[in-house]
Amino acid sequence: MQRASRLKRELSLLATEPPPGITCWQNENQLDDLRAQILGGTDTPYEKGIFNLEIVVPERYPFEPPKIRFLTPIYHPNIDSAGRICLDVLKLPPKGAWRPSLNISTLLTSIQLLMAEPNPDDPLMADISSEYKYNKQQFLLNAREWTEKYASQ
Secondary structure: OHHHHHHHHHHHHHHHOOOOOEEEEEEOOEEEEEEEEEEOOOOOOOOOOEEEEEEEOOOOOOOOOOEEEEOOOOOEOOEOOOOEEOOHHHOOOOOOOOOOOOOHHHHHHHHHHHHHOOOOOOOOOHHHHHHHHHOHHHHHHHHHHHHHHHOOO
């Protein structure tokens, strides 16, 4: 019950006061199956891209973080080809930083920040990470190409 009322409150807030560049909604009236869109940030290789995400809210939410993954392919050192995201707030302690005080809006904002500032020292994609570290121009080129190919409307 607590989960349902909290989710309704979060979704209502996301609808009325969404974080800049982020939208989130229920998928086919399923309270635990959400979709989100994040706009690629200005001055990033993802600029003008629209990235779709899937959010699956677990039974134990907010004591367990939602499972979030990209549905739109993205060229990024911390996001793999299945759309999984390497980000501490998406994992439970001790390895992660999830806390029940966080919410879906905070998570989507953190993902948006990760898109703008990759963390090459904690990669899911080692090859993209080393390209990001040692050949930034090539990384930016590839990321822009992927954005145009997969995230343009």
